[in-house]
Amino acid sequence: MTAKTDRVRVVRSWEWARPERPARREVLAAVPEREEAKPPLLFVPGFGHGAWAFAEHWLGHAAGRGFPAYALSLRGHGGSEPAPEATLRSYTHDVTQVAASLPRQAVLVGHGAGARVVAHAMARYPVRAAVLVAPVLGGWATFGTALRRNPAGTVPAVFGAGLRLNRRQLFSRELPDADARRHLARLGRAGRRAQWQLLTGRAPEPAVGRPPVLVLGSPDDRVLPATALTRAARGYASAPLLFPGMGHDLMLDARWREPIDAILDWLDKDPAPTHG
Amino acid sequence: MSSSTDLGRPDPDRTVVPSRDDRPVSDRGDTVCVIGAGASGLTAVKNLREAGFGVDCYERETGVGGAWNWRHDRSPVYASTHLISSRPFTQFPDFPMPDDWPDYPHHSQLLSYFERYADHFDLRQHVWFGTEVVRVEPVEGDRWDVTTRSTGGYGPERTSRYAAVVVANGHNWSPKLPRYEGLEEFRGEVMHASSYKDPAQLRGKRVLVVGAGNTGCDIAVEAAQQASRCWHSTRRGYWYAPKYVLGRPADQVNDTLLALRVPLRVRQWLYHWTLRLTVGDLTRFGMPKPDHRVYETHPIANSQLVYYVGHGEVTPVPDVARFDDRAVELTDGRRIDPELVVFATGYLPRFEFLAGRVLGDEDGSGRPRLWLNAFTAGHPTLAVVGLVQPDSGIFAISHWQSVLFARLLTLRATRPELAAVFDRKVRAGLGERYSAKVKDSTRHWFEVGHADYLRALQRALHELEDGK
Numbered sequence: 001m002t003a004k005t006d007r008v009r010v011v012r013s014w015e016w017a018r019p020e021r022p023a024r025r026e027v028l029a030a031v032p033e034r035e036e037a038k039p040p041l042l043f044v045p046g047f048g049h050g051a052w053a054f055a056e057h058w059l060g061h062a063a064g065r066g067f068p069a070y071a072l073s074l075r076g077h078g079g080s081e082p083a084p085e086a087t088l089r090s091y092t093h094d095v096t097q098v099a100a101s102l103p104r105q106a107v108l109v110g111h112g113a114g115a116r117v118v119a120h121a122m123a124r125y126p127v128r129a130a131v132l133v134a135p136v137l138g139g140w141a142t143f144g145t146a147l148r149r150n151p152a153g154t155v156p157a158v159f160g161a162g163l164r165l166n167r168r169q170l171f172s173r174e175l176p177d178a179d180a181r182r183h184l185a186r187l188g189r190a191g192r193r194a195q196w197q198l199l200t201g202r203a204p205e206p207a208v209g210r211p212p213v214l215v216l217g218s219p220d221d222r223v224l225p226a227t228a229l230t231r232a233a234r235g236y237a238s239a240p241l242l243f244p245g246m247g248h249d250l251m252l253d254a255r256w257r258e259p260i261d262a263i264l265d266w267l268d269k270d271p272a273p274t275h276g
Numbered sequence: 277m278s279s280s281t282d283l284g285r286p287d288p289d290r291t292v293v294p295s296r297d298d299r300p301v302s303d304r305g306d307t308v309c310v311i312g313a314g315a316s317g318l319t320a321v322k323n324l325r326e327a328g329f330g331v332d333c334y335e336r337e338t339g340v341g342g343a344w345n346w347r348h349d350r351s352p353v354y355a356s357t358h359l360i361s362s363r364p365f366t367q368f369p370d371f372p373m374p375d376d377w378p379d380y381p382h383h384s385q386l387l388s389y390f391e392r393y394a395d396h397f398d399l400r401q402h403v404w405f406g407t408e409v410v411r412v413e414p415v416e417g418d419r420w421d422v423t424t425r426s427t428g429g430y431g432p433e434r435t436s437r438y439a440a441v442v443v444a445n446g447h448n449w450s451p452k453l454p455r456y457e458g459l460e461e462f463r464g465e466v467m468h469a470s471s472y473k474d475p476a477q478l479r480g481k482r483v484l485v486v487g488a489g490n491t492g493c494d495i496a497v498e499a500a501q502q503a504s505r506c507w508h509s510t511r512r513g514y515w516y517a518p519k520y521v522l523g524r525p526a527d528q529v530n531d532t533l534l535a536l537r538v539p540l541r542v543r544q545w546l547y548h549w550t551l552r553l554t555v556g557d558l559t560r561f562g563m564p565k566p567d568h569r570v571y572e573t574h575p576i577a578n579s580q581l582v583y584y585v586g587h588g589e590v591t592p593v594p595d596v597a598r599f600d601d602r603a604v605e606l607t608d609g610r611r612i613d614p615e616l617v618v619f620a621t622g623y624l625p626r627f628e629f630l631a632g633r634v635l636g637d638e639d640g641s642g643r644p645r646l647w648l649n650a651f652t653a654g655h656p657t658l659a660v661v662g663l664v665q666p667d668s669g670i671f672a673i674s675h676w677q678s679v680l681f682a683r684l685l686t687l688r689a690t691r692p693e694l695a696a697v698f699d700r701k702v703r704a705g706l707g708e709r710y711s712a713k714v715k716d717s718t719r720h721w722f723e724v725g726h727a728d729y730l731r732a733l734q735r736a737l738h739e740l741e742d743g744k
Contacts, residue, residue, distance in 0.1 A: 007738055007741075008679075008734070008737055008738075009734070010369075010676050010730045010731075010733055010734035010737065011727065011730050011731055011734055012369075013531050013532075013534050013535035013727065014535045015364065016364040016365055016527075016528065016531045017364075017528050017529075017531040017532040017534075017535050018528070018532070019363065019364040019375075019528070020375070022375035022376050023375075093372075093375070096372050097372055097374065097375055100371050100372050100374075100392075100396070101374065102396070103395060103396065104395070104396055104398065105396055105397055105398070124369070124370060124372075125370050125371065125372075126326060126370055126397075208326075208370055209326045273326075273328070
């Protein structure tokens with residue numbers, strides 16, 4: 001990437017001239033009974049997943065700890081409108097739209113490729129803070145890992161089919177088979193163009209407002225290589241929080257409680273923006 | 277709607293220092309003062325807060341939204357006001373309007389957008405509502421004494437000292453009324469468009485609308501629907517652009533050409549050609565032929581005016597020559613007898629709390645001399661935000677102006693040598709223009725082309741960081 005990407009972009013003629021099409025979006029919410037002046041959380045699922053992935057455990061748990069919690073399904077996923085031609089830009093648009101609709105400045109929590117979408121959204125909306133969970137920021141190394149671990153699910157994606165993830169990539173052995181099968185059955189697919197952009201798309205622009213960023217993941221993640229996780233964290237001048245023994249889907253795995261508690265503890269400490 | 281938020285707030289006094297004439301001045305340290313909580317003021321508060329500054333914002337009204345809040349005395353909006361630039365050009369770049377809103381939202385939607393912006397970023401806690409700014413005076417050390425009092429002049433004045441000031445008092449509230457011979461004798465009703473609120477004011481009357489700005493055209497259209505007769509007086513011929521061309525909002529089509537870097541001449545030619553095909557030749561209705569090319573006056577976006585002219589509901593007439601007790605004489609010698617004359621002749625910017633020379637207006641012409649329409653020479657801690665008349669939305673421009681000012685203030689503390697370079701550029705660039713050649717009018721000096729202007733601002737942001 002050229003040095004130009006670390007600069008503020010003011011003129012966006014193409015985006016103004018061709019605004020993103022509106023789409024009906026599914027947003028699930030769990031709001032605490034008493035308002036506690038904590039920032040709202042917006043969970044952004046990765047490719048193939050929908051808001052359901054967070055509704056399973058994390059939404060309720062966050063609300064139980066006093067955070068208004070919301071999860072959206074990117075267009076073409078979950079209960080949102082079908083969108084086979086969606087691009088990363090459409091997904092980013094979905095995230096900024098929902099974030100701006102919340103009553104207060106939101107914390108974005110992106111999982112998997114949803115973290116890449118969050119990274120793009122951070123350049124277009126001043127997040128209160130951002131959390132990247134097992135962030136698939138794209139690039140050929142991640143692609144190589146996926147090819148090695150799950151060739152049958154990955155090769156067709158190169159030719160426009162949906163990327164298919166298997167049980168061993170997403171969950172640890174501790175998760176009961178019935179649950180794993182139920183989750184796998186709900187997986188959808190991202191748009192063909194969006195999948196390609198994960199490899200070839202433009203790197204995210206710098207975040208507005210220099211928000212604090214937390215990166216976490218599992219060293220035993222079979223989608224995201226540990227080196228990619230460390231690199232992602234270093235990109236935000238930090239080191240990843242690690243949850244060994246868990247699969248890629250930390251929010252659905254057997255020990256889902258540990259990572260979400262770590263996120264909420266970090267937010268409770270009210271991390272300050274990084275002024276520079 | 278929140279009214280005064282003074283309750284429960286700690287008193288802002290930190291230290292009290294005597295001013296030149298022995299009035300007590302409370303020193304607000306590094307806090308920045310923002311004047312006005314309209315669109316431009318709100319985005320200034322948000323961006324200064326985001327850069328880590330303390331902010332005191334003074335707002336004469338009891339709510340946010342400035343001109344776009346129809347409850348405000350100085351609001352120019354009328355019941356049917358809709359945006360003339362489409363959503364992507366109008367919204368703040370980091371707080372999108374809902375994408376299920378129409379292409380051209382209504383003014384009440386815009387107010388709700390600003391109220392949500394204020395709540396979303398928790399801005400109201402920084403705003404002193406019901407407080408007007410009386411005086412802003414520079415003091416040594418590039419700091420500012422800001423004197424305020426309750427709106428309407430009740431209560432004592434108080435003066436606070438700030439590290440910097442953002443002037444965001446708007447420019448669409450002080451009506452500009454042209455002088456006409458005999459206007460005092462005219463027995464009919466006369467009003468400025470600022471007092472026009474509702475089409476019921478026109479119902480059943482013979483109405484003359486003066487002025488072909490966007491407001492004048494809107495009122496002429498409403499008069500066509502409501503009044504018994506409508507004359508529309510314009511000084512010259514204009515290009516009336518429809519709000520939709522080729523099946524898309526016209527400004528989006530225009531920016532497609534800008535994105536493709538089509539040169540101005542070619543764009544003008546394409547524009548004329550498109551208007552020819554859609555709107556047609558207006559001289560057949562008796563309207564004068566435009567004496568300028570498109571992009572040379574502030575654009576008028578109105579699809580309905582020509583429609584009503586074609587239906588005979590609006591009679592285009594030339595400029596007004598003089599009034600007498602019961603009739604109006606036009607420059608072509610015709611006499612018409614309206615019962616109501618609406619002057620949609622625009623507004624002039626006013627900075628009654630600030631000495632003209634501070635903004636480089638030495639001769640009192642009311643035209644500040646600024647760079648990027650925002651920065652003045654010799655006062656590096658002062659910025660005017662939103663003093664632009666773009667061919668597109670204004671709020672994105674205010675956003676980036678305040679982002680630039682916040683960066684500048686940060687650099688003054690951390691890297692003063694870069695801030696000094698910026699000051700030199702302000703001096704060199706005073707009065708710079710950011711549009712194609714524009715026909716002279718009392719407002720043309722702050723007319724900007726949105727693409728040219730934002731490109732210049734982007735360059736200034738980048739150069740500020742590179743120290744060029």
